Amino acid sequence: MLSHDILIVGGGLAGLAAALESDPNLKxxxxxxxxxxRSHSVAAQGGINAPLGNHPDGADDSWEKHTFDxxxxxxxxxxQSAAELMCRSAASAxxxxxxxxxxxxxxPGRVIAQRPFGGAGFPRTxxxxxxxxxxxxHTQFEQSLKKNVKFYDEWLVTDLLIHNDRCLGVVAYDLxxxxxxxLKARAVIFATGGYGRVFLRSTNAFINLGSGLGMAxxxxxxxxxxxxxxxxxxxxxxxxxxxxxxxxxxxxxxLNNQGKRFMEDYAPSAMExxxxxxxxxxxxxxxxxGRGFEDxxxxxxxxxxxxxxxxxxxxxxxxxxxxFGGFSPIEAPIPIQPAQHYSMGGIDVDETCxxxxxxxxxxxxxxxxxxxxANRLGGNSLLDAVVFGSIVGKTASxxxxxxxxxxxxxxxxxxxxxxxxxxxxxxxxxxxxENVFQLLNRLKAFMSDKVGIFRNQKDLSxxxxxxxxxxxxxxxxxIRSSCLRxxxxxxxxxxxxxxxxxxEVITLGALNRTETRGSHFRTDFDKRNDAEWLKHTLMxxxxxxxxxxxxxxxxxxxxxxERKY
Amino acid sequence: xKYIFKILRYDPEKDEKPHFQEFIxxxxxxxxVMEAMKDIRDQQDPTLSFRYSCREAICGSCAxxxxxHTTLACLQSVAALGTTEIVIEPLPNLExxxxxxxxxxxxxxxxxxxxxxxxxxxxxxENGHEIDEAEMDKIYQFISCILCACCYSACPVASRDGRxxxxxxxxxxxxxxxxxxxxxxxxxxxxxxxxxxxxxxxxVFKCNDVCPKEVRPADGILALRRKIFVSELKHIFKRKP
Numbered sequence: 001m002l003s004h005d006i007l008i009v010g011g012g013l014a015g016l017a018a019a020l021e022s023d024p025n026l027k028x029x030x031x032x033x034x035x036x037x038r039s040h041s042v043a044a045q046g047g048i049n050a051p052l053g054n055h056p057d058g059a060d061d062s063w064e065k066h067t068f069d070x071x072x073x074x075x076x077x078x079x080q081s082a083a084e085l086m087c088r089s090a091a092s093a094x095x096x097x098x099x100x101x102x103x104x105x106x107x108p109g110r111v112i113a114q115r116p117f118g119g120a121g122f123p124r125t126x127x128x129x130x131x132x133x134x135x136x137x138h139t140q141f142e143q144s145l146k147k148n149v150k151f152y153d154e155w156l157v158t159d160l161l162i163h164n165d166r167c168l169g170v171v172a173y174d175l176x177x178x179x180x181x182x183l184k185a186r187a188v189i190f191a192t193g194g195y196g197r198v199f200l201r202s203t204n205a206f207i208n209l210g211s212g213l214g215m216a217x218x219x220x221x222x223x224x225x226x227x228x229x230x231x232x233x234x235x236x237x238x239x240x241x242x243x244x245x246x247x248x249x250x251x252x253x254x255l256n257n258q259g260k261r262f263m264e265d266y267a268p269s270a271m272e273x274x275x276x277x278x279x280x281x282x283x284x285x286x287x288x289x290g291r292g293f294e295d296x297x298x299x300x301x302x303x304x305x306x307x308x309x310x311x312x313x314x315x316x317x318x319x320x321x322x323x324f325g326g327f328s329p330i331e332a333p334i335p336i337q338p339a340q341h342y343s344m345g346g347i348d349v350d351e352t353c354x355x356x357x358x359x360x361x362x363x364x365x366x367x368x369x370x371x372x373x374a375n376r377l378g379g380n381s382l383l384d385a386v387v388f389g390s391i392v393g394k395t396a397s398x399x400x401x402x403x404x405x406x407x408x409x410x411x412x413x414x415x416x417x418x419x420x421x422x423x424x425x426x427x428x429x430x431x432x433x434e435n436v437f438q439l440l441n442r443l444k445a446f447m448s449d450k451v452g453i454f455r456n457q458k459d460l461s462x463x464x465x466x467x468x469x470x471x472x473x474x475x476x477x478x479i480r481s482s483c484l485r486x487x488x489x490x491x492x493x494x495x496x497x498x499x500x501x502x503x504e505v506i507t508l509g510a511l512n513r514t515e516t517r518g519s520h521f522r523t524d525f526d527k528r529n530d531a532e533w534l535k536h537t538l539m540x541x542x543x544x545x546x547x548x549x550x551x552x553x554x555x556x557x558x559x560x561x562e563r564k565y
Numbered sequence: 566x567k568y569i570f571k572i573l574r575y576d577p578e579k580d581e582k583p584h585f586q587e588f589i590x591x592x593x594x595x596x597x598v599m600e601a602m603k604d605i606r607d608q609q610d611p612t613l614s615f616r617y618s619c620r621e622a623i624c625g626s627c628a629x630x631x632x633x634h635t636t637l638a639c640l641q642s643v644a645a646l647g648t649t650e651i652v653i654e655p656l657p658n659l660e661x662x663x664x665x666x667x668x669x670x671x672x673x674x675x676x677x678x679x680x681x682x683x684x685x686x687x688x689x690x691e692n693g694h695e696i697d698e699a700e701m702d703k704i705y706q707f708i709s710c711i712l713c714a715c716c717y718s719a720c721p722v723a724s725r726d727g728r729x730x731x732x733x734x735x736x737x738x739x740x741x742x743x744x745x746x747x748x749x750x751x752x753x754x755x756x757x758x759x760x761x762x763x764x765x766x767x768x769v770f771k772c773n774d775v776c777p778k779e780v781r782p783a784d785g786i787l788a789l790r791r792k793i794f795v796s797e798l799k800h801i802f803k804r805k806p
């Protein structure tokens with residue numbers, strides 16, 4: 001049986017950071033359903049936050065100020081010591097990335113360039129033009145080759161194996177051979193990213209189905225704060241491709257159909273650089289009140305920045321507009337609308353990235369520590385992935401060195417993989433039923449419709465009913481492919497099961513949270529309610545049903561006050 | 566408008582050799598070839614297999630040949646092809662595994678041969694490295710490479726000589742040796758001073774033509790040749806008594 005000390009699931013920023021920081025004397029492997037360079041981290045554009053103070057307006061910046069901005073941005077739902085840990089680690093994390101070879105853009109003083117981002121008191125977002133995720137991921141991958149990290153490319157993990165309150169390994173589907181195999185591990189790290197494609201309108205890669213979260217949930221690990229879904233203000237209308245916050249950081253304007261910079265009505269001092277929850281709601285409000293275009297979008301205008309700045313600082317945005325919209329942002333405004341972008345919630349882990357289950361860890365977007373609370377600031381997700389990716393590598397290494405090999409786990413692991421194989425074969429033998437791709441399309445449509453930026457009890461309840469209906473229909477689904485090599489149909493089939501759980505946890509959490517906080521806006525409870533809701537939602541699967549618990553938010557130096565920008 | 570999509574199919578368990586299958590499909594006007602293929606899969610044939618991920622030309626998953634032209638399926642608009650018959654084939658120079666899936670291993674193996682990482686052994690400087698923007702500008706176009714293998718597949722040299730490192734790996738080497746942080750000595754990359762390295766290039770610039778990210782890998786290969794020439798000269802002078 002394949003066996004590792006540490007098995008890292010996911011090859012994006014958090015997963016590779018974990019691989020690079022794991023003890024090199026341990027047997028470590030990264031297992032990913034795509035080649036690591038195809039991970040969604042590659043699409044991050046605008047940058048990564050660290051209070052380096054390289055910008056002329058950033059001289060007074062500090063990690064304390066970064067921490068405060070992060071907590072205020074989170075609408076006070078972040079655990080304050082976790083946010084502090086991330087921000088304290090930011091500068092050294094950036095210098096380490098630079099040393100590994102990340103080609104950051106530079107300022108004239110030969111230092112790393114920084115730009116302003118939303119919700120930040122100072123320009124502290126380090127960037128490489130507008131392809132920051134790409135250069136960091138490629139650099140981490142290069143370092144992984146240098147360190148001879150073992151990769152299982154194009155292996156989809158289908159089950160997380162937890163038995164008698166202990167993590168034993170995973171079951172995985174090797175796309176190349178079509179086999180389903182057990183992998184034993186003394187520690188498993190999930191760095192599986194987000195679930196964006198639970199929604200129809202999402203900036204995420206098509207592969208972001210989010211099954212990591214669902215696997216953890218089905219194995220009995222709690223999911224935390226899943227109702228907090230970030231909708232990015234600026235996705236290109238039509239394809240919902242991300243248009244970086246850096247476009248506004250460089251000075252772009254948001255304009256309604258009257259040519260007005262409407263952010264002055266919502267965030268008069270921060271304007272376009274208010275946090276994402278506020279800007280996304282402002283845009284949607286303008287559209288809903290007839291001040292958009294075609295009742296679908298508003299304009300993001302970069303024309304006044306000029307060709308030189310756009311070519312130099314936003315070349316990918318220029319190319320995205322030309323290639324996917326057929327226009328140049330140098331000559332025309334960009335039609336934009338909000339779209340699902342990020343999950344603040346995730347697998348419940350502590351500051352060391354340990355889950356409540358011994359031997360199971362998580363980092364990056366799939367984890368919730370929580371540093372982002374109810375709303376993440378732009379530029380903090382890459383930082384989260386890099387900082388906590390490194391931390392989880394160390395934590396898991398320490399855990400393995402201090403733990404005993406679990407005896408007699410192999411028969412359990414083998415049985416679980418045989419069960420999964422049997423299910424696949426049964427579904428492939430069936431010759432009629434529902435097509436899983438069609439079921440997925442149905443799920444996405446009502447999640448965007450009913451569990452979006454503005455929520456209310458009626459919509460959320462209807463969404464829960466539709467999820468229940470989809471569960472019934474999913475039981476009738478089948479796999480038409482007879483060849484199980486490179487079978488995308490099986491990948492989607494396996495992940496869809498998880499997506500139904502994720503959709504339910506998001507929706508139920510949103511229905512229960514009768515307040516408005518950060519990204520979670522209830523039109524029927526439109527005020528923040530600290531007296532009752534300054535707490536994390538924890539959802540655990542018990543006998544195939546979600547059980548809800550709550551946990552107090554850890555408040556440190558910063559008492560919650562009203563957020564104004 | 567209805568289009569005919571002729572997609573190369575290959576089931577390694579059933580088919581002796583690949584064959585084309587035709588699908589009639591009506592894409593939305595702004596659809597890319599990848600979106601059309603996804604819709605065909607979702608609506609007509611869930612067994613159709615192809616790589617995809619970001620759908621915005623940054624992850625490098627979906628390189629294929631469309632009407633004879635090597636590119637990313639997500640970057641190619643259907644309407645811009647100017648014909649209602651669209652032929653989609655897997656990348657050449659790499660073995661077909663199933664449908665549009667090819668074996669990428671030779672491409673990754675070539676990359677690994679050039680030690681594709683910054684060679685610097687020192688500690689992380691306390692306040693970071695000091696680097697001029699002009700230094701970054703020199704390597705800027707090569708940093709745009711997403712390792713999609715379009716160039717490798719279109720390269721006539723890689724096609725006839727499996728040992729040739731290929732455009733992407735050599736361009737990557739150039740990007741690294743030009744980086745002020747990289748301290749590798751010429752002797753450590755002298756191996757590319759060979760027919761399966763920089764001298765293998767036919768300079769027909771197919772790689773430059775097909776790159777979906779407007780990288781010009783051949784520029785890197787030619788620049789490496791110049792660097793090698795200078796380094797070899799230095800080497801010769803050093804050896805003189």
